[in-house]
Structures are given as structure tokens and as C-alpha cells.
Amino acid sequence: MPTKDAILTQLSKVIYPNFNKSIIDFNFLQSLDISKEQITITLDIPSSSNEIAKQIHTEIESRLKFLDVKSLKINIIQPQVPMPTSSQGKNVLPNIQNFLMVSSGKGGVGKSTTAVNLAIALAQQGKRVGLLDVDIYGPNIPRMMGIADKQPLFLGKNIKPIMAYGVQVMSIGLLVQRGSSLIWKGAMVTQAIEQMLEDILWDKLDILLFDMPPGTGDAQLSLAQSLPVSAGIAVTTPQKVALDDTIRSMDMFKELNVPIAGLIENMSGFICPESGKEYNIFGKNTTEPLAKNYQTQVLGTIPIDPTLREGGDSGLPITVLAPHCDISQAYRTIATKIWNRLEEIHQEGGVDNQKIQPTIF
Numbered sequence: 001m002p003t004k005d006a007i008l009t010q011l012s013k014v015i016y017p018n019f020n021k022s023i024i025d026f027n028f029l030q031s032l033d034i035s036k037e038q039i040t041i042t043l044d045i046p047s048s049s050n051e052i053a054k055q056i057h058t059e060i061e062s063r064l065k066f067l068d069v070k071s072l073k074i075n076i077i078q079p080q081v082p083m084p085t086s087s088q089g090k091n092v093l094p095n096i097q098n099f100l101m102v103s104s105g106k107g108g109v110g111k112s113t114t115a116v117n118l119a120i121a122l123a124q125q126g127k128r129v130g131l132l133d134v135d136i137y138g139p140n141i142p143r144m145m146g147i148a149d150k151q152p153l154f155l156g157k158n159i160k161p162i163m164a165y166g167v168q169v170m171s172i173g174l175l176v177q178r179g180s181s182l183i184w185k186g187a188m189v190t191q192a193i194e195q196m197l198e199d200i201l202w203d204k205l206d207i208l209l210f211d212m213p214p215g216t217g218d219a220q221l222s223l224a225q226s227l228p229v230s231a232g233i234a235v236t237t238p239q240k241v242a243l244d245d246t247i248r249s250m251d252m253f254k255e256l257n258v259p260i261a262g263l264i265e266n267m268s269g270f271i272c273p274e275s276g277k278e279y280n281i282f283g284k285n286t287t288e289p290l291a292k293n294y295q296t297q298v299l300g301t302i303p304i305d306p307t308l309r310e311g312g313d314s315g316l317p318i319t320v321l322a323p324h325c326d327i328s329q330a331y332r333t334i335a336t337k338i339w340n341r342l343e344e345i346h347q348e349g350g351v352d353n354q355k356i357q358p359t360i361f
Contacts, residue, residue, distance in 0.1 A: 002067040004034060010063040011041070017052050018123065018166035030077065038071040039064070047126025048078050048206065090357060092197050092226050096130070098207040098342050101223065101232040101258060105245025107214040110266040111235045112140045113312050114302070115211040120319040121328075121335035122207060123166035130161065130168040130208040132200070134193055134219055139173030141211055146315025147174070158201045165320050170200050190222040197226055207342070215245075216252040224256040225358065228351045230342055231261035233299065238268055238283030243290055250294045256356055260296045261341040263287045264334060268301035297341075300334040302327060 011032075012024040023029060023043060033040040041060065045053065053076045060074055093099075102118070104111040112135065119131040133141035142148040145164040152174050153160040159175075161168040172192065202208065207230075213219045223229065232253045236246040246263070253260050269284040271277070281304060291298045302308070305327055311318040319328045345351065 001034065001036065001039075002064075002069065004032060006067055007032060007034070007039065007041075007064065010067065011060065013063060014056060014059050016045075016126075017055050023056065038073055039069055040073045040075070042075040042077065044077040045126055047128075049126070049128060052126065053078060090226055090353065091228055092194075093202065093208070096202060096205045096208045098230040099227050100207055100209045100261070100338065100342075101212055101220070101229050101253075102209055102235065103212045103216075103220065103232055103249045103252070104214050104235045105216070105247070105249045106242060109214075109235050109237045109242055110302070111214065112144060112211050113308065113317075114235045114264055114266060115209055116141065116144045116312070116317050117319045117328075117331045118335055118338070119167045119209050120165050120317055121331040122209075122339070124319065124323070124332065125335060125339075127206040127339070128204065129166070130202050130205045131170075131211065132196065132208060133169075133171030133173060133211045134196070134223065135211050135213045136172055136192060136219065139171045140312075141169060141171045142173045143315060144312045144317060145169050148315070150174070155201065158199050160201050165317070168202060168205070170196070172196065190218050193219055193222045194226060197223075207339075216248050220252060220256065221356075224258060224353055225356055228353045229256070229258045230345060230351055231338070232258045233261045233264060233338065235264045235266055236287060237266055238280075238286040240286075242282075243286060246287075246290065250290070257351065257353060259341075259345050259351060260294055261338050262297040262299035263291050264299050265301040267304050270304040273306075297337070299337050300330050302330055 008024065011029065012022050014023050015021070016023055016026055016028070028043045028045050030042040030044045043056065045056070057074050057076060061072065064072060102111060102115040115131065119129050123129045131141065133139045147162050147164050147169060150162050152162055152170065159170065161170040210223060234246050234249040236242045250260060265285070265287045267282050270279045270281050272279065285301065287298050307322060308318050308327060311321045318325065319331055322328055
């Protein structure tokens with residue numbers, strides 16, 4: 001019978017699907033029991049995907065068969081699959097379980113950076129994740145995800161999303177000439193969003209995030225009429241002028257019957273790397289009263305950090321560039337809170353976009 005160290009050495013070579021770290025690095029090994037007759041391995045993984053569990057199971061068997069293991073038992077604990085999204089209205093993407101609208105009342109508050117890092121954080125937790133850049137006038141996702149130079153694959157009229165950091169990604173910025181200005185009226189924006197939703201060949205996903213244009217306009221209405229949006233989050237900065245616009249976003253969610261998952265306070269304080277002193281450049285912890293007014297939660301606060309900006313500019317988001325830093329951990333904590341809220345929404349009966357469908361007279 002092999003030693004515990006020999007088994008752990010082999011398990012450390014089992015890479016978690018779609019990532020560069022092993023099941024040991026992710027601390028997914030719950031227990032390892034060795035007896036004369038049998039080795040029992042128990043893993044606790046964050047993905048509900050049967051395909052991922054099967055792939056891990058097969059690779060463990062393959063790596064341990066050379067260690068003279070007489071009997072091997074592999075237990076893989078997975079989270080319970082959430083209930084399907086409940087919808088009495090239009091749903092053009094029925095194979096995707098959850099839809100998350102990432103919004104902001106104004107531009108420049110770090111909405112796209114938040115969407116990118118949340119998508120990666122959810123993928124790092126084992127979810128099947130998609131990210132759609134619906135910010136028609138300012139599509140920054142390709143640069144932030146390091147795919148600005150890549151071209152999507154066209155299969156007839158359909159488009160295959162690009163995989164980056166375990167996330168399926170598509171953006172209007174990949175479909176138009178780089179640097180070109182889109183001078184579109186509202187009807188053209190609506191049509192573009194509807195076409196992107198219907199023509200992209202997403203795989204089965206646990207969640208699809210939408211990086212929305214700032215404000216409350218045609219894009220938000222078109223999306224909510226096309227899909228039963230599971231939840232919305234509002235990204236803001238601490239200063240009052242940003243919070244004033246955030247109120248409009250929160251009101252928009254209510255008007256569109258989109259459950260509110262919470263608020264993210266971005267650019268919340270700055271800690272000087274040289275002195276360690278904290279400066280509240282834009283303020284800090286000002287979103288709590290707003291969250292209470294809308295009976296929701298502050299999902300987290302993200303400080304100003306040069307690495308966060310550098311990661312977005314270089315196409316290596318901070319959750320990839322520095323996965324163990326405090327900010328990356330904050331994004332993973334926020335991702336967990338969002339997922340928990342989605343499960344609550346499913347338990348409450350899901351969402352219904354029927355009331356906001358256009359009425360034909």
C-alpha cells in the first residue's frame with residue numbers, strides 16, 4: 001500500500017479543469033483515509049457540473065493506478081444544483097441557469113473591472129461562467145480579458161465565444177473595427193443586443209454576467225425584456241454624486257422586476273504602499289444607508305490599488321495576476337454572496353419578466 005505522501009504527490013498533479021492549480025492547491029481535499037484494504041479520497045469541489053466531477057475522478061484513478069492501489073474509493077461532494085430560473089415571460093437563452101446584470105448609474109466607477117473579476121472569481125469557484133460585454137459605446141472587456149487581438153469563430157450566422165481564464169467571453173468590441181465609434185440610436189442598440197443574445201453559441205452555463213452600459217436606458221430594458229434577469233448588482237464609488245446616480249440604478253431594477261443582489265463600493269479608500277497610511281480619497285463606507293433603503297446588502301468594498309488598474313490594462317485581471325491578495329479574496333467573497341443570493345431567489349420562486357413585455361394593441 002502506498003504512503004500518504006506518495007498519494008498526495010499524485011493528487012497534487014491533478015489540475016482542476018479550466019485552471020492552472022491542482023485540487024490540492026485549491027484545498028479541495030477533505031480527507032484521505034488509508035487502510036490495508038482500501039484508499040478512500042473525499043473531495044469537496046465548488047462546481048455542480050457532473051462533467052468536471054467525472055474528469056477529476058478519471059484523472060485520480062489514472063494517476064493512482066501506478067501506486068499498487070488494491071481498492072480505491074473516490075467521493076466527490078458537490079453543491080446542490082439551483083432550481084432552474086422560473087420565467088413566465090420571454091427567455092431567449094433557456095440553457096443558461098442564471099443571468100446577472102452588472103450596472104452602474106454613471107461611467108468611470110469601475111463597473112467593467114468589477115464584472116471581469118467577478119466572472120473570474122465565480123469560475124475559480126467552479127462555476128460555468130459567461131461574460132457578455134453589452135457596453136455598446138465603451139466595450140473594454142476584450143482588453144481587460146486579454147483577448148483584444150483574438151477573433152471569434154463564426155459558424156454560419158452564429159458566433160462562438162472566446163474562452164479566457166475559464167470564462168466564455170463575447171463583446172461588441174470583438175465584432176467591430178477596433179477604435180471605431182458607434183453612433184447608434186436607441187433602436188439600433190436594442191437590435192444589436194437582441195442579435196448578440198440570439199446568435200452567440202454559449203455552452204451550458206451556471207451564470208452569464210452582463211457588463212451593462214452606464215445609466216438606465218434602452219440596453220437595460222431590452223435585456224430585461226429578452227431574459228428573466230436573475231439579479232442585478234450596482235457598482236458605485238463612495239462620493240455622493242456617484243450615489244445619486246446609483247439610486248437611479250436601484251430604481252431601474254425595481255421597475256424592471258429584477259431582484260437586487262446588492263451594492264459594491266469601488267475605489268473605497270487607498271492604502272499607501274510606502275507608509276501604510278489609509279486615505280479616503282473618494283470617501284469610504286457610504287453605501288450602507290443606501291443598501292438599507294433598498295433592503296439589500298453591501299456585497300463588498302474594493303480599495304484603490306495600482307495592481308487592479310495594471311491588471312485591467314495588461315489583460316491580466318488581479319484575480320489572475322495576484323489570486324491570493326486581499327482584493328482577489330474580496331472578489332471571491334463577493335462572488336459567494338452573489339451566488340447565495342441567487343439560490344435564495346430560486347427558492348423564492350425565481351423571476352418573472354412577463355409584466356415588462358411590450359404590449360401590442
